[in-house]
Amino acid sequence: MTEQAIISSGAVLVLEDGRTFRGTSYGATGTALGEAVFATGMTGYQETITDPSYARQLVVQTAPHIGNTGVNRDDAESRQIWVAGYIVRDAARRPSNWRSEMSLDEELRDQGIIGIQGVDTRAITRHLRERGAMRAGIFSGAEAARPVDQLLAEVTASESMEGSKLAEEVSIDSSYVVEPSSHGWDGDTKFSIAAVDLGIKSMTPQRLAERGVRVHVLPATATLEDIDALEVDGVFYSNGPGDPATAEHQVKLLRQVLNQRIPFFGICFGNQLLGRALGFGTYKLRYGHRGINVPVMDRHTGKVEITSQNHGFAVDAPLDGPVEAPEPGFGRVEVSHVCLNDDVVEGLNCLDIPAFSVQYHPEAAAGPHDAAYLFDRFIDMMAGNRATGAQPDQHHSGNNQPSQENHA
Incomplete structure (x- = not known):
């Protein structure tokens, strides 16, 4: 892989308290800011990401393998994906289900949802349980190559969920x-x-x-x-x-x-x-x-x-x-x-x-x-x-x- 390819596929999750997790890009690339929270469901990832209650949140899926059944139009809980960003450990390389209409990665890209894969979601979850849900940012592609202190400054300048009218x-x-x-x-x-x-x-x-x-x-x-x-x-x-x-x-x-x-x-x-x-x-x-x-x-x-x-x-x-x-x-x-x-x-x-x-x-x-x-x-x-x-x-x-x- 060339240096440019490594840069374009890289991604980093930066938490409000300075903790960082590096992985690779998943879905769209760019910057996503929101409140980092974890969801423990072993199934229903499509229903999760299309639930409007997750607006302005970066969702950590604690289940390690995500995307294996793809996505379809029938299982969406609303008219679009509402999560601000998506964090998974092992993203499925290809979907395998008779109802699948496209891969989760494709759907995230189509709707401009920025994600990160290949990170230790168990460690992230334990950190959030100990420190509490907090502001965070996913930075992928060229954004991930910027100095961490600059990324952290963007996170700490973002809106808190307290006081949010959504x-x-x-x-x-x-x-x-x-x-x-x-x-x-x-x-x-x-x-x-x-x-x-x-x-x-x-x-x-x-x-x-x-x-x-x-x-x-x-x-x-x-x-x-x-x-x-x-x-x-x-x-x-x-x-x-x-x-x-x-x-x-x-x-x-x-x-x-x-x-x-x-x-x-x-x-x-x-x-x-x-x-x-x-x-x-x-x-x-x-x-x-x-x-x-x-x-x-x-x-x-x-x-x-x-x-x-x-x-x-x-x-x-x-x-x-x-x-x-x-x-x-x-x-x-x-x-x-x-x-x-x-x-x-x-x-x-x-x-x-x-x-x-x-x-x-x-x-x-x-x-x-x-x-x-x-x-x-x-x-x-x-x-x-x-x-x-x-x-x-x-x-x-x-x-x-x-x-x-x-x-x-």
Whole structure:
């Protein structure tokens, strides 16, 4: 290999604290800046990179062999790749799967995503677990040949994830509708909901459509007037990237929804925004939860679910409850789910208004599917709300609890 070829194929990962890892270029070449985080899933790399919750993040895949099944259009969770950069140990030399349409390397190049391969991802992961998620940069091609102190200066001058307002950046520009599908229901449209896209994954409205729900997907800038015009039975807040403390518009909208006693369900970022709407705070985790094997306990049933998660922030709510919501008018709230690894709040359940949320992903592509019952719980809540005539004083904790059948 010539000296020029070595330069063009070289790449370096520079962490905020000065730690560097050298490898070779993967995907596009150039500079990628973002927050370095690690994802522990052994499968589902295409779903990972197309998850909008990873916007402005450099994702380290802890699984050593990445790209072996290629990529295809059906498994993408959104309209594009959202990771700011991609870090792998052993990139597959060629894909081997009947559904593959192109290699992961080709897809990264086509979408201009800069990556690095041939680095010790286990060492990087251990470093991030000890020091916490931090700003970083991937520099490849000619950029990798620059002095490290110059590269580090670019990293430390980049934006932090704390204080980042990203939901509007990844959301849609105009609304669309996902009609009920023919799978798993009796043919009638049971309910319609407004799903506010804060970084929604395509599998989420599919899971609702399978249950006979018409899903109106709205931009992150949606207003109460937009929702009222649709005359929906419920409101859903999706997952998404960024600091929940910056989502003033979405928190204000959610408080209006809760005041109208419209049934509400939120996941991931939506869970954090429900927490803030109720008056609780949020905080940044040391290195977050990103994987498909996170154990969570449902505190009502004692059942442990293995869950898919991708979040760097969490709700600061008391585990001993129920407690009165700090924001007046919303009654009592309790922490319904908790992470068994670190006691992080994984779910909120309102006892006097029809609202609940979880921090993880019940749609879970590429799995697991332990939490799929939560979509049924949302439908049960809307059915209960319709049966009571949506009167505010008629909502109680029974509307929010899962049936034993849903847990079976």
